[in-house]
Amino acid sequence: MRLSTYFLPVMRDTPKEAEIVSHQLMLRAGMIRQSSAGIYSWLPLGLRVLKKIEQIVREEQNRAGAHEVLMPTIQSADLWRESGRYDDYGAEMLRITDRHDRDMLYGPTNEEQITQIFRDGVKSYKELPRNLYHIQWKFRDEVRPRFGVMRGREFLMKDAYSFDISAEAGTVSYNKMFVAYLRTFKRMGLTAIPMIAETGPIGGNLSHEFLVLAKTGESQVYCHADLLAEALPDEGDLTDSELQGVVDRWTERYAATEDKYDQAEFEAAVPEDKRVSARGIEVGHIFFFGTKYSEPLGCKVQGPNGEMITIQSGSYGVGVSRLAGGIIEAFHDDDGIIWPASVAPFHVGLINLKAGDADCDAACEMLDRELAAAGIDVLYDDRDERAGAKFSTMDLIGLPWQVIVGPKGLKSGEFEVKNRATGERLSLSPQATAAHLKSALADVL
RNA sequence: CGGAGCGUGGCGCAGCCCGGUUAGCGCACCGGUCUGGGGGACCGGGGGUCGGAGGUUCAAAUCCUCUCGCUCCGACCA
Numbered sequence: 001m002r003l004s005t006y007f008l009p010v011m012r013d014t015p016k017e018a019e020i021v022s023h024q025l026m027l028r029a030g031m032i033r034q035s036s037a038g039i040y041s042w043l044p045l046g047l048r049v050l051k052k053i054e055q056i057v058r059e060e061q062n063r064a065g066a067h068e069v070l071m072p073t074i075q076s077a078d079l080w081r082e083s084g085r086y087d088d089y090g091a092e093m094l095r096i097t098d099r100h101d102r103d104m105l106y107g108p109t110n111e112e113q114i115t116q117i118f119r120d121g122v123k124s125y126k127e128l129p130r131n132l133y134h135i136q137w138k139f140r141d142e143v144r145p146r147f148g149v150m151r152g153r154e155f156l157m158k159d160a161y162s163f164d165i166s167a168e169a170g171t172v173s174y175n176k177m178f179v180a181y182l183r184t185f186k187r188m189g190l191t192a193i194p195m196i197a198e199t200g201p202i203g204g205n206l207s208h209e210f211l212v213l214a215k216t217g218e219s220q221v222y223c224h225a226d227l228l229a230e231a232l233p234d235e236g237d238l239t240d241s242e243l244q245g246v247v248d249r250w251t252e253r254y255a256a257t258e259d260k261y262d263q264a265e266f267e268a269a270v271p272e273d274k275r276v277s278a279r280g281i282e283v284g285h286i287f288f289f290g291t292k293y294s295e296p297l298g299c300k301v302q303g304p305n306g307e308m309i310t311i312q313s314g315s316y317g318v319g320v321s322r323l324a325g326g327i328i329e330a331f332h333d334d335d336g337i338i339w340p341a342s343v344a345p346f347h348v349g350l351i352n353l354k355a356g357d358a359d360c361d362a363a364c365e366m367l368d369r370e371l372a373a374a375g376i377d378v379l380y381d382d383r384d385e386r387a388g389a390k391f392s393t394m395d396l397i398g399l400p401w402q403v404i405v406g407p408k409g410l411k412s413g414e415f416e417v418k419n420r421a422t423g424e425r426l427s428l429s430p431q432a433t434a435a436h437l438k439s440a441l442a443d444v445l
Numbered sequence: 446c447g448g449a450g451c452g453u454g455g456c457g458c459a460g461c462c463c464g465g466u467u468a469g470c471g472c473a474c475c476g477g478u479c480u481g482g483g484g485g486a487c488c489g490g491g492g493g494u495c496g497g498a499g500g501u502u503c504a505a506a507u508c509c510u511c512u513c514g515c516u517c518c519g520a521c522c523a
Contacts, residue, residue, distance in 0.1 A: 013472070157523050
């Protein structure tokens with residue numbers, strides 16, 4: 001992508017409404033623009049990141065055996081009256097009336113909707129277990145939206161729903177999602193710690209929140225230091241008992257958010273030098289709630305003896321748009337964002353220091369083509385700008401690798417390759433540059 | 446929902462208290478010259494319903510009333 005033709009409105013000054021660093025950087029880097037309180041437009045650069053995050057979530061859901069669907073944003077109030085939540089949900093639910101004066105709502109979540117779909121489509125225990133998910137915009141009319149996309153009113157969420165014949169089977173489904181979440185966040189470079197959580201208005205009694213530790217997190221959290229270094233299970237299918245083993249390993253050590261925190265308990269469970277007290281950003285939340293929705297909505301299947309069995313369910317959310325902000329909170333410096341390669345909007349920023357110079361142009365274009373052929377996304381700064389402006393822009397938007405091509409280096413046949421995260425610079429021949437990047441990015445291609 | 450604050454060109458701000466030329470500054474933007482490896486210099490430009498409505502006045506960005514929007518602090522949430 002040529003920067004000279006791209007839409008990347010970067011800002012030098014920080015808009016005053018942005019308080020936390022991720023919000024400031026998303027605005028400055030031209031990723032988002034605010035539409036109204038807690039509602040944002042995603043510009044090209046931001047959208048690329050959102051799509052990358054979404055795709056990682058999707059791949060891990062699919063790997064865990066969930067099937068993707070897409071439910072509407074607008075739902076009928078009748079469905080919510082059936083579950084009894086229409087009145088319970090409160091002012092946070094945006095209620096709308098259509099032209100026929102029918103009560104509608106902009107979905108804050110989809111338990112009712114998916115349960116209805118599933119109930120009408122499945123009749124036998126032989127068709128269980130199943131897990132369906134979608135990645136769709138939600139609206140929750142928060143009293144006080146803030147922190148940019150981290151706490152918007154409109155936000156993109158992955159929500160999955162499991163359907164099982166028994167509570168035991170439901171636990172297996174829960175564990176699958178638990179492990180899928182560990183993998184999902186890891187792929188984004190994040191260490192997300194599962195913590196015992198309140199179940200809130202979703203209901204149920206088994207629930208974990210996944211929190212990324214960051215100074216600007218909204219929740220105070222307490223956990224055992226070893227959790228930060230806990231290894232992930234190998235890829236590949238796990239048996240039910242292996243799954244349980246992984247979940248046990250992650251949940252046997254103390255980890256709690258403020259709500260569930262108990263000082264005496266914490267100090268008894270964790271030796272002093274292992275006590276971590278930090279701020280966390282909630283990026284995922286999983287629940288097992290049994291028959292809370294299947295019962296009122298009549299979601300049943302026929303069992304092996306012909307009896308009707310009410311389905312056991314859970315729901316599993318990932319804040320996709322929130323993650324874009326959360327990742328920046330975790331990875332930035334004074335100069336700007338530092339994207340993990342897996343979610344970076346482009347892998348490489350190619351800086352032509354003398355656009356218009358025949359040699360520089362040719363060298364850049366050749367590298368651009370070669371990297372593109374290898375599946376590497378390149379943002380090519382071919383603008384006629386000062387070197388300093390180009391460096392600053394590239395650091396701000398945080399692409400993991402920069403290749404700097406100028407007349408000086410070209411004289412000795414070399415490009416400069418800069419690692420955004422470490423600041424390390426290498427002088428390499430064009431061939432070595434391409435080889436170096438291909439190898440460095442092999443994991444995410 | 447309680448408390449506080451802010452709305453002036455794309456961004457950051459000054460002007461307002463104490464009404465009075467053509468509403469100003471920095472950045473960004475356009476043209477030009479010189480430059481050219483960390484947001485360069487100079488010259489010349491363009492862009493503003495001063496959030497909105499009403500009122501006071503000879504005269505309103507400035508005073509008054511109402512209203513809308515946004516932000517921050519607290520109680521709640523992917």
